[in-house]
Amino acid sequence: MNAFAHYLEAKRTVDDRALDRRVLETLRRRLENTAEPSIADVGAGIGTGIERLLDWQVVTQPTYTAIEHDSDLLATARARLEGRINAEFIASTLTDFAADGENLARFDLVIAHALLDIVELTPALNNLVSLAHPGGLLYFPITFDGETIFEPVHADDATILSRYHASMGEIGDSKTGRKLFHALEEEPVDVLELASSDWIVFPINGSYPNDEAFFLRFVVEMVEQTVGESAGSWASTRRQQIEQGRLLYIAHQIDCLAQKR
Numbered sequence: 001m002n003a004f005a006h007y008l009e010a011k012r013t014v015d016d017r018a019l020d021r022r023v024l025e026t027l028r029r030r031l032e033n034t035a036e037p038s039i040a041d042v043g044a045g046i047g048t049g050i051e052r053l054l055d056w057q058v059v060t061q062p063t064y065t066a067i068e069h070d071s072d073l074l075a076t077a078r079a080r081l082e083g084r085i086n087a088e089f090i091a092s093t094l095t096d097f098a099a100d101g102e103n104l105a106r107f108d109l110v111i112a113h114a115l116l117d118i119v120e121l122t123p124a125l126n127n128l129v130s131l132a133h134p135g136g137l138l139y140f141p142i143t144f145d146g147e148t149i150f151e152p153v154h155a156d157d158a159t160i161l162s163r164y165h166a167s168m169g170e171i172g173d174s175k176t177g178r179k180l181f182h183a184l185e186e187e188p189v190d191v192l193e194l195a196s197s198d199w200i201v202f203p204i205n206g207s208y209p210n211d212e213a214f215f216l217r218f219v220v221e222m223v224e225q226t227v228g229e230s231a232g233s234w235a236s237t238r239r240q241q242i243e244q245g246r247l248l249y250i251a252h253q254i255d256c257l258a259q260k261r
């Protein structure tokens with residue numbers, strides 16, 4: 001398994017804590033009368049998002065379509081999910097998938113979990129909304145909203161994190177979570193729920209639960225790779241704090257549920 005796939009697996013328990021339960025409950029209720037809901041999961045990664053929705057009985061017996069442009073991740077998703085649900089696995093970008101007329105207005109539920117902050121927001125939303133039929137649902141959880149906290153405080157935090165945030169989203173604006181609300185006003189949808197889903201990773205008795213030390217090391221490495229050499233000393237301090245079980249990491253994110261008119 002490559003490091004990014006490992007990161008997505010380690011992220012599962014961090015997301016489990018973070019996801020807003022009220023939003024999930026609204027999603028469950030809105031789907032409860034739909035037998036075999038058709039679901040498009042765009043940027044599906046290794047498929048942990050749909051595993052959770054099944055494990056937590058938010059959906060039962062879906063017809064599931066994973067759309068993921070990284071074919072290695074998609075192969076991992078297939079290996080995890082095949083046999084468990086009726087599923088197809090499409091190696092495609094969102095743009096190409098939405099360009100196929102057969103996919104338009106096809107789905108009861110369109111999911112983009114931790115995706116909108118790494119793509120250009122407006123065209124991605126146009127495409128995601130186009131996949132849902134009128135009355136269909138759009139679930140966009142774990143949308144990063146431009147606030148990152150590492151504790152204890154380090155003198156270089158402000159410089160490093162502002163460079164890190166500047167690399168994200170369209171025109172360097174990483175506050176995608178709050179922009180999403182306004183961007184949805186331009187779409188034929190009603191917003192049903194918005195809530196915080198902050199990642200909070202912290203040690204318990206000096207060690208991180210599950211695989212969350214790996215998750216933290218991966219996040220620190222992403223920051224270091226994005227910012228470059230000037231982040232070297234900051235990153236090595238953060239790595240030491242992970243080994244010592246002293247680092248607290250918080251990322252502000254927003255979950256959104258909307259319905260197509």
Ligand SMILES: C[S@@+](CC[C@H](N)C(=O)[O-])C[C@H]1O[C@@H](n2cnc3c(N)ncnc32)[C@H](O)[C@@H]1O
Binds near residue numbers: 044046047092113119
């Ligand atoms: C941060 S990961 C989240 C994966 C998964 N939803 C999760 O939360 O575990 C974003 C995923 O979207 C995929 N991706 C990014 N841009 C995409 C695009 N334009 N079309 C399809 N997949 C995309 C990436 O390959 C990656 O697997």
